[in-house]
Amino acid sequence: MGVKKVVLILAFLGFLYLDGLPLCTASGVHNYTYILKETNFTRLCSTKSMLTVNGQFPGPVLRVQKGDTAFVTVQNNGKYGVTIHWHGVKQPRNPWSDGPENITQCPIKPGKKFTYEVVFSDEEGTLWWHAHSDWSRATVHGAIVISPKNGTSYPFPKPYAEEVIILAEWFKGDVKELIDEATASGADPDPSDSYTLNGQPGYPNNCSIETTFRFPVQYGKTYLLRLVNAGMNEEMFFGIAKHNITVVAQDAAYIKPITTSYIMITPGQTMDILVTANQAPSYYYIAASPFFDSSAPYDTTNTSAILQYTGNYTIPTTIPYPTLPNVTDKAAADNFTTRIRSLASAEHPVYVPKNVTTRIFITVSVNQIVCANASCGGPSGNRLSASLNNISFVTPSTDVLQAYYKSLPNVFDKDFPNLPPYKFNFTGDVGNNTLYPSLGTKAKLINYGDVVEIVYQGTNVGNAENHPMHLHGFSFYLVGTGYGNFGLTNSTKTYNLIDPPEVNTIGVPKNGWAAIRFVANNPGVWFMHCHLERHASWGMDTVLIVKNGPTKETSIRPTPS
Ligand SMILES: *[C@@H]1O[C@H](CO)[C@@H](O)[C@H](O)[C@H]1NC(C)=O
Numbered sequence: 001m002g003v004k005k006v007v008l009i010l011a012f013l014g015f016l017y018l019d020g021l022p023l024c025t026a027s028g029v030h031n032y033t034y035i036l037k038e039t040n041f042t043r044l045c046s047t048k049s050m051l052t053v054n055g056q057f058p059g060p061v062l063r064v065q066k067g068d069t070a071f072v073t074v075q076n077n078g079k080y081g082v083t084i085h086w087h088g089v090k091q092p093r094n095p096w097s098d099g100p101e102n103i104t105q106c107p108i109k110p111g112k113k114f115t116y117e118v119v120f121s122d123e124e125g126t127l128w129w130h131a132h133s134d135w136s137r138a139t140v141h142g143a144i145v146i147s148p149k150n151g152t153s154y155p156f157p158k159p160y161a162e163e164v165i166i167l168a169e170w171f172k173g174d175v176k177e178l179i180d181e182a183t184a185s186g187a188d189p190d191p192s193d194s195y196t197l198n199g200q201p202g203y204p205n206n207c208s209i210e211t212t213f214r215f216p217v218q219y220g221k222t223y224l225l226r227l228v229n230a231g232m233n234e235e236m237f238f239g240i241a242k243h244n245i246t247v248v249a250q251d252a253a254y255i256k257p258i259t260t261s262y263i264m265i266t267p268g269q270t271m272d273i274l275v276t277a278n279q280a281p282s283y284y285y286i287a288a289s290p291f292f293d294s295s296a297p298y299d300t301t302n303t304s305a306i307l308q309y310t311g312n313y314t315i316p317t318t319i320p321y322p323t324l325p326n327v328t329d330k331a332a333a334d335n336f337t338t339r340i341r342s343l344a345s346a347e348h349p350v351y352v353p354k355n356v357t358t359r360i361f362i363t364v365s366v367n368q369i370v371c372a373n374a375s376c377g378g379p380s381g382n383r384l385s386a387s388l389n390n391i392s393f394v395t396p397s398t399d400v401l402q403a404y405y406k407s408l409p410n411v412f413d414k415d416f417p418n419l420p421p422y423k424f425n426f427t428g429d430v431g432n433n434t435l436y437p438s439l440g441t442k443a444k445l446i447n448y449g450d451v452v453e454i455v456y457q458g459t460n461v462g463n464a465e466n467h468p469m470h471l472h473g474f475s476f477y478l479v480g481t482g483y484g485n486f487g488l489t490n491s492t493k494t495y496n497l498i499d500p501p502e503v504n505t506i507g508v509p510k511n512g513w514a515a516i517r518f519v520a521n522n523p524g525v526w527f528m529h530c531h532l533e534r535h536a537s538w539g540m541d542t543v544l545i546v547k548n549g550p551t552k553e554t555s556i557r558p559t560p561s
């Protein structure tokens, strides 16, 4: 007990020291307990037992203020090992609590517990937490709400009230069985049976009308929606019938307000959205539909909730439903995403790194692995796979962080390449010679303080698709995106180095590219992967290891007990 208190005080002072803040704006410490357990839920007319935190779906909201620290004790009363990741929380120097299974920690075994120290720094807005083991995040996830520090305020008028909105996917079957079967056969896993909004499929899904999530509003008031796409495999359009929405933040960083009738949000992303109840008091549908432009199977349903005005009026017989873009409408998706710019105000400045010292060019592909006698369930009897720079990531059985920290051999290689093995017309007609990846557990080592630019090049290998790439331990500036092949001379001319969005997950367009920049100022072992779970399971992952800097304050914190 005494020892624990000392540790808490040191962590607290350490933060203040690093941030250079006076003591009067003290950062808060929060304790949370998450009990992982199987819980029965009924959706779409059928009941199943599934893994939850505290019996809730979606799980509890983690509420902090900017710069706080949350100690979250996870007690695993489930059937198999699980870890939890704090998506978008940079965790300065603290990869120990980041969470991805066998990257920064071993799974928490059934019957055991583990306390995460979740260290917030400059994030403000909405993030989320989720399991990072197999596909358990389908049911184990929740929002993180980071309010402005006491004495500071939002860069927009204070909303009257706020509401978390989580988009997710409902599988009637057991999710672990589903992915285990798909992995065994090499085939595409079955898509989910419906999307959910705050745990409910909603109108017009089977057995879902009565339980549709309702959001009560008062005429004339403005509300802050904290939207999370916790979905597994599809990007989503989202909108509210007859109401414009104004997006004010993405991935816990403020943006220049965008007023629009719909948005597109990829799995992994979060957005803060203002909506004013300025229409005739009535019922209006809030809805989300997939944005999916590929021949792979996907969930074709829509999910909805009801924006329900308080007051005395006749409930409409037909509730207005929002008009959302067609499932394959990438122009509509681009029309929204290309409008996103950092707020770049005096209080929320932008520092886009200009002098790049490390350039990494990564091809992002869906591949196949040949099976003997065409014995697998994928195309041509092959096994479906995915890769970065043609390397399909193999998850080790000892965690990479431990192996790196203790110099254990034979866990991972340090030679993830800066370029793909060969150059081809990445987005053109590709032959079979590009279809088959190599397998490996390869990490990219980066020196502390390097100025990194990563270009993700989508390819037309296998099944071309959008890829929401996510990096742990950082947010980064999305300096450019485009279709076709990236070129260092022509594509860099289109960069936004003035006010690009600062995010942790970006959609690499189908048969296109996306370029990001960041300063490698967070020493640690950081997973980088596609946030479509199918692709991550197939190996569309790698690890960035940022080496220690010259001082204690620029080095990974000591191993927690
Ligand atoms: C912030 O203000 C709230 C309410 O005014 C108070 O309960 C809380 O302790 C304050 N937090 C900090 C870190 O000062």
Ligand SMILES: *[C@@H]1O[C@H](CO)[C@@H](O)[C@H](O)[C@H]1NC(C)=O
Residues within 6 Å of the ligand: 004, 005, 029, 030, 031, 071
């Ligand atoms: C959090 O828990 C620790 C013990 O694990 C205790 O010492 C501390 O006072 C608690 N802090 C708060 C804010 O509840």
Ligand SMILES: *[C@@H]1O[C@H](CO)[C@@H](O)[C@H](O)[C@H]1NC(C)=O
Residues within 6 Å of the ligand: 040, 047, 048, 049
């Ligand atoms: C969960 O549902 C199953 C079958 O529907 C039932 O056998 C079991 O008793 C239920 N468990 C709980 C805790 O309600």
Ligand SMILES: *[C@@H]1O[C@H](CO)[C@@H](O)[C@H](O)[C@H]1NC(C)=O
Residues within 6 Å of the ligand: 242, 243, 244, 259
């Ligand atoms: C939504 O915004 C557009 C463009 O600013 C405007 O023309 C339209 O009237 C607005 N609609 C509503 C319902 O406020």
Ligand SMILES: *[C@@H]1O[C@H](CO)[C@@H](O)[C@H](O)[C@H]1NC(C)=O
Residues within 6 Å of the ligand: 312, 313
């Ligand atoms: C609601 O409006 C109706 C018709 O205008 C009126 O008869 C009724 O008394 C109102 N109810 C309340 C609770 O105000």
Ligand SMILES: *[C@@H]1O[C@H](CO)[C@@H](O)[C@H](O)[C@H]1NC(C)=O
Residues within 6 Å of the ligand: 326, 327, 328
């Ligand atoms: C979406 O567009 C495709 C191709 O243009 C078309 O076949 C399909 O019917 C459209 N879907 C809807 C729901 O409009």
Ligand SMILES: *[C@@H]1O[C@H](CO)[C@@H](O)[C@H](O)[C@H]1NC(C)=O
Residues within 6 Å of the ligand: 329, 331, 332, 335
């Ligand atoms: C995209 O925006 C352009 C220009 O504002 C407009 O002409 C076009 O119709 C929009 N496309 C879609 C699909 O919304």
Ligand SMILES: *[C@@H]1O[C@H](CO)[C@@H](O)[C@H](O)[C@H]1NC(C)=O
Residues within 6 Å of the ligand: 354, 355
């Ligand atoms: C970037 O490099 C240029 C030319 O080498 C140099 O003049 C400038 O000071 C550098 N800027 C930063 C921020 O290091």
Ligand SMILES: *[C@@H]1O[C@H](CO)[C@@H](O)[C@H](O)[C@H]1NC(C)=O
Residues within 6 Å of the ligand: 101, 102, 106, 107, 133, 134, 395, 396, 397, 398
């Ligand atoms: C992580 O390693 C353990 C053994 O330590 C192994 O049982 C588990 O399957 C591994 N997880 C993954 C995702 O490979």
Ligand SMILES: *[C@@H]1O[C@H](CO)[C@@H](O)[C@H](O)[C@H]1NC(C)=O
Residues within 6 Å of the ligand: 425, 427, 428, 429
């Ligand atoms: C690459 O493929 C695209 C699409 O097929 C084609 O338009 C383009 O000309 C090709 N580029 C080269 C250099 O062959």
Ligand SMILES: *[C@@H]1O[C@H](CO)[C@@H](O)[C@H](O)[C@H]1NC(C)=O
Residues within 6 Å of the ligand: 380, 430, 431, 432
């Ligand atoms: C690729 O390989 C498959 C199966 O091995 C074969 O059917 C197909 O014709 C090949 N395609 C090309 C472009 O070589």
Ligand SMILES: *[C@@H]1O[C@H](CO)[C@@H](O)[C@H](O)[C@H]1NC(C)=O
Residues within 6 Å of the ligand: 484, 485, 486, 487, 488, 490, 491
């Ligand atoms: C940019 O350059 C690349 C590489 O040289 C080339 O493949 C691509 O077609 C160019 N893109 C445009 C839009 O000119």
Ligand SMILES: [Cu+2]
Residues within 6 Å of the ligand: 466, 467, 468, 530, 531, 532, 535, 536, 540
């Ligand atoms: Cu992907």
